Amino acid sequence: MIGSDVDQFLTHPGDYFGRSHTAMHSLERKHLEELQAAALTARFEQQRPRIAMLGRLADRQGITSVDRIEDVVPLLFEHTMYKSYPLALLERQMFDKLTDWLAKLTSADLSGTDATGCDSIASWLAALDVQADVEMSYTFGTSGLMGFLPWFRRDHEIYAEARRISHLQRFGEQPTWSVLDGPVHYISSPARWRHEYFADVLTGGQPGYVHLREGARSSPDLLWLAAQLRLAAARGDVSHVSVPAALLARRDELKAGQQRARWLDEAWIEEIAGLQGQFVLWCVLPHDAYSIAAPRLERGERWSFAPGSVALIAGGAKGHDLPADWRNTIERFLDLRVVTSYSMSELSGANVECERGRHHIPPWLVLFVLDPDTSRPLPRQGVQTGRAAFFDLLPEGHWGGLMTGDEVEVDFDSLCGCGAQSPHIAPRIERLATKRGGDDKITCAATPEAHAEAMQFLIDF
Amino acid sequence: MPTVTGDARPTTVDGTIPTAPMIVRGQVIASDLTEFQGRGDTLTFRAPDPRLHLSSLPLSSPGELRDLYALSFDDILDYLEELGSRLDVRTNMHMQWARDLTYATSPHPKILVDNDFDGAGLMFDRDQVRERADKTVGLAYLNGWVATTLRDKTTLSVRAFGARGVHIIPGQSPLSAARTIITAAFTRSDCIIKTPSNNPFAPVAIAWTMCEMAPDHPITKHIAVGYWRGGDEAVERSLYQPHLIDKIIAWGGFASVKHVTRYIQPGLELISLDPKNSCSIVDGVVLDQEKAMREAALRIAVDVGALNQVGCSSSRLVYVITGEQDSVERLSSLGRLVYEELMGLPERMSTKAKWYDPELRSNVDALRLQDDWYTVIGGGDDEGCVIVSHLPDPVGFAGLLSGRTVNIVPVKSLDDAMPRFNAYTQTVGVYPESLKQRLVDIAPFYGVQRFVSLGYAGHHTWSGPHDGIELERRMCKWVVDQRSEPVPLAYAGSGNRAIHPAHVPGSAEAVRAAAS
Helix, strand or coil: CHHHHHHHHHHCCHHHCCCHHHHHHHCCHHHHHEEEEEHHHHHHHHHHCCCCHHHHHHHHCCCCCCCCCHHHHHHEEEHHHHHCCCCHHHHHCCCCHHHHHHHHCCCCCCCCCCCCCCHHHHHHHHHHHHHHHHEEEEEEECCEEEEEEEEHHHHHHHHHHHHHHHHEEEEEECHHHHHHHCEEEEECCCCCCCHHHHHHHHHHHCCCCCEECCCHCCCCHHHHHHHHHHHHHHHCCCCCCCCCCCCCCCCCHHHHHHHHHHHHHHHHHHHHHHHCCCEEEEEECEEEEHHHHHHHHHHCCEEECCCCCEEEEECCCCCCCCCCHHHHHHHHHHEEEEEEECCCCCCCCCEEEECCEECCCCCCCCEECCCCCCEECCCCCEEEEEEEEEEECCCCCCCCCCEEEEEEEEEEEEEEEECCCCCHHHHHHHHHHHHHCCCCCCCCCCCHHHHHHHHHHHHHH | CCCCCCCCEEEECCCCCCCCCCCCCEEECCCEEEECCCCCCCCCCECCHHHHHHHCCCCHHHHHHHHHHHHHHHHHHHHHHHHHHCCCCCCCCCHHHHHHHHHHHCCCCCHHHHHHHHHHHHHHHHHHHHHHHHHHHHHHEEEEEEECCCHHHHEEEEECCCCHHHHHHCCCCCCCHHHHHHHHHCCEEEEEECCCCCCCCHHHHHHHHHHCCCCCCCCHCCCCEEECCCCCCCHHHHHHHCCCCEEEEECCCHHHHCCCHHHHHCCCCEECCCEEEEEEEEEEHHCCHHHHHHHHHHHHHHHHHHHHHCCCCCCCEEEEEEECCHHHHHHHHHHHHHHHHHHHHCCCCCCCCCCCCCHHHHHHHHHHHCCCCCEEECCCCCCCEEECCCCCCCCCCCHHHHCCCEEEEECCCCCHHHHCCCEEEEEEEEEHHHHHHHHCCCHHHCCCCEEEEECCCCCCCCCCCCCCEEEHHCCCCEEEEECCCCCCCCCHHHCCCCCCCCCCCHHHHHHHHHHH
16 A cells, blocks of 8 residues: 555655755755655555566565665566567567566566567557557667667656756756746657657647657657668678668668757757747757857857756767867857766656756765676665666556666765755766777777777667 | 766776786787776776887888798797697796786686696697698798699699788787787798787787797797777877788777778778677587487587687577477476586686676566566576577567577578578587588578687687688788790790780780791
């Protein structure tokens, strides 16, 4: 039985905190931990019977309840879990089997979903949406593997509301009506799922307020095709691409899409320039923001937006060589608040940077730091460096426990200079795998770096 | 997954920064040092700024190779034999120094590093060098002219001459530098070694020993060892010129080649050795008998475990031809036996990985719960593991397999196995031998370059082609001396117009015809 207090926290986290970003980050540590522990207990009880993989993991370890926060650590999934299907299922379009695989990773009931008629990834995602109310997001990693994460619509909606609060409000400030409820121009790339929930929350459905980068719009099938072509080329065997013939035939669409993207982007940039003076939230990758800002700044141009506007820079350099002062360039070019966020598509948190440059964790994300070699949890006290792991309390569609591939430095205890009480992460975050070695290293066995280079383009999406 | 990449973080051994001197043709240079930052598992070290030595690094003219031709082949063997005995790590302080630094940078634990260094001297055994030279190039070609007479009575004499080469060598073992130096010596070549950041020390130790042993010997005078960052234009633009260098031998595939290709032009040849992967293929009949299964399992374990699966010939995928029947249970039995044998390999041959890729571990752990599609055996302590695919496909992250992690994959037939080989496939270990005979004439079309009996992937003879090319032959310059029989000439000026339009002017036939 979920207590009403915890229930509200899980289903309406925005309301629980009075829709105040300041309140979200002002919980006393003890209170926060009590709340999170209760929420974890509730989530485990709720999800264990519904998510088969969670049940399997719990059974193997003899875990029957989660009482303290630490108890959930052995139940965290590897982030690769959502890519752990046999590639052949995708290559041979066996979407019914893929659905079986997915069924074990979601609390949704997929028993009534008939995917046998699906002839593309897009049609499979549509079938899940229409038949089971599951709105999946998809991701790519440098290995070229496609990951699928199941969400309920409600999960997306809650997340969108939480994002608005986190992105637009500043700690310590009382939010105005326009920050809370007024329409905001939303500038971003299209979402990796079917509906633009965040756009809805920001714009209230008002026309003319959504400015998506159509040049970055692609279908999951075309992205997957592009990945397979690259992998085949890297293997030195382009005659053997593992995709269905019908998809392979769409190769030209890829090229055409890339060309279209270039002039679509130009139009989009013009559109943004035309929003000067307006209240905007611009979600952007560092490289994209930099490549817009640098040449224009050099020409003496600056773009100025209404007070309260924010540029939220999320995502790493993604293989692009950014100069050391990239952020400074963007800040000089854009007259609005520039903020970074440590986020990933698997999480419904935006760990937004405060004025002291630290990323603060919202209360619905329980943060763990694990030993990178053993995955044992380090104490949740003091300053800890290691492998980042989270429990995301918001989503019901999938199990919120996840171990990432990132190394972070977390300060659990000390009060951040910005005044927020929430745990905070140091600005430098590294992929654990990159510790493999430098760029002048030569070995005679084919290493994953070769694949990673081929896959760089994918993570620009 | 978004991150902000951090700055290079140097690591040092005991807090001190080691120095890798430059060795240039008998001289040991350790002045004008510049620091090279390490990251991850490469050390920060100091080395002389190569830009200050650009004039002494290459030979100033190809004619300077002459002193090597004053040496007889036995003289060369004498030198190498002496060098080999001096490289004994028990008595050679340079080798000890390199070995101690290699502990930090090598993907191998100490015991395997020791193994490598203990074996370095063995490559220099005179009989072994002689056999290598003979089987790869041919002693007759190396030491003189080999004549052959063609149908038209022309005599072609061919000799393999040494060339001026820059070698961009791989770093995981001191043996690469040893092999390069030996090959340069018996081909009477000039050899500049550019060391990699993951091992700038072992090549220096060998070359340093050469300087102490015989500083004025021609072979010593034709070796240089130095470090510069691959892509350092100031060095490469000056050095990679056809009037200074004949050949660049680049190991490591794209990583090394990408800096080099812009300099390639007529007169400067690139020999590129790509990183390779290797696999195994087993006839499913072994699954039907306990004894055969055990034997196959042991052989697989050796090909996977030797050198901790780090080498280009290490097996990462094992294809088992199972036919139409469902073989998951029997393959799982094979998998369990492979794991058992892997764990039982002697420590000097194979150990638990020094560092296990966290991304690989994450992928493997995610599969443990996917009982419907995979059986995962072992690996809970990074000791190595066996993944049995239930479907006839490798795991999606096959490119990451390392640390003694092997994937057993059922395939229906030999035909289904062929498309698994590609341009990156180097070695395929086969069992039983009868299966190999069915493969050898077809699999090369798909890319396979080397077939071995299962269990012998790591047994490199260095006396045959490597990566599909005759490397030692390509390092030489093949010169031809063509001699034609004297024929009576018809002087054009004598008024004789008998040259027939059907004969190619200038050919012996035309002149003979005119004369007759």
